[in-house]
Amino acid sequence: MMRFDGYAVLLTGAGRGIGEATARRLAAEGARVLVTDLDGPRAESAAAGIREAGFRAEALACDVADRAAVEAAVAYAVERFGRLDVLVNNAFSCHPDPPLAEDLPDDEWARDLDITLTGALRCVRAAMPHLAAADGRGAIVNIGSVNGEQDFGNHAYSAAKAGLASLTRTLAGQCAARGVRVNLIAPGTVHTPNWSGREAALSKAASLYPLGRVGLPEDIAAAVAFLASQDASWVTGVTLPVDGGILIGNVALRGVLKRAWRGGEG
Template identity: 40%
Template sequence: MGKLQDKVAIITGAGSGIARAAAKMFAAEGAKVVIVDKNGELAAKVEQDIKASGGEALAVETDIADEAAVEAMVNATVETFGGIDVLFNCAGGSLQNDAPTTDVDMSIWNVTLDVNLRGTFLCCRYAIPHMKARGAGVIVNTASWAALNGKLKKHIYAAAKGGVISLTKGIAGEYSPHNIRANAICPGSVRTERWLANSDKKTNSTGLLQSLGEAYPFSVGDPEDIASIALFLASNDSRMITGAVIVADGGRSAF
């Protein structure tokens, strides 16, 4: 029996990066995985990969900032698999033009808040009633080390991820009587396709950054590093953990 045997798990942003790694990991542990991504082609490819490995999956093209689209995605999940047990909100990211408060263009505000905070909120809003009907559930939200540290000069992204942490704690307290747990992961730099594309300091084919490697103990992480934490939080192995903020940045914010 897998750690998520017969559980129904929605994973947002699962067409690539951390969420894609999590989708495949959750499926390998027995979950029925709903692959949510704004890019329908990427989502469909992950669905195909999971099914080819003997797992169950459903790809749903969704803009998580669109309330009607999120509601439709959640309804499709319930219609296909009968309920919702796990929600891993992983879609998000920063914009290259994000900047300190007095310098940033205000056009960055809505886009950053929509994908990082509004999308997380909407997915929780529509998934929680189905978890309550199930009698239990687990929510794993993706925040960032940036929400815990004043060094990053992307202030809007940091604010959005700080909001994710506060939302997570509120959900954990409010819905604990319904056996719903909620925790947040704060990754540091992770070697995803997007991260590599945005980096101007790639030094070799593995994408390691010498400057970051010197800055904190464990250098740049891999998508599977964060996916493994999400799996732990989604499973009964973490049944005593809720309202927690798990920092997974290789020590970047600690030293």
């Protein structure tokens, strides 16, 4: 299915993981994609892989904490593709929590919010005039997290993702009249390169998911493709969990209660 013939797409944080998988998916469906990442060589490697597969991709280093860099990335996409139809905000920062909340450093808190939340807003501000001129195809897909919906740790990252979900709703209300849809995907645990060396933890986490596994970047990419496409032309302002069912209940607690009712020790 070629849902994105003629589309131009800019993705942030797309050098690997969810961003790279999403760039590949949209390119495979006909889009011309600009892969941006803080790590320029990583962005180029991802774009080269897409081109080797026979699809169209460009690459550019972009720090979403730098307004000038964001504006340059949007300008580059429009220059190369002649238009911009879709923005995928995937860049994020996540520092591990200290044992005590009072020990959370100000700079780590500020960095996570600046990249994850304010960085997305910088991209929206730069891209919006072009998305509004995209003949009704303009769409923004923000990559949030189940951390923005429930407690899974990481104070700053979770606050930023919750803020991104709120920003998605307020932008959707404001941008609808301009023909631009704004939605958010809230992934659960996804096996990305960020988990390298911690596969044992992923295996344990999988048992807590109702669907019995952690996610793959391609699971999220498929959801992005839906929300960015005209298949979702009457969908805006939503948070779509793509989470293996983790938000529907507490699997570990359910197991304890089940064993208790069966006469076990729990």
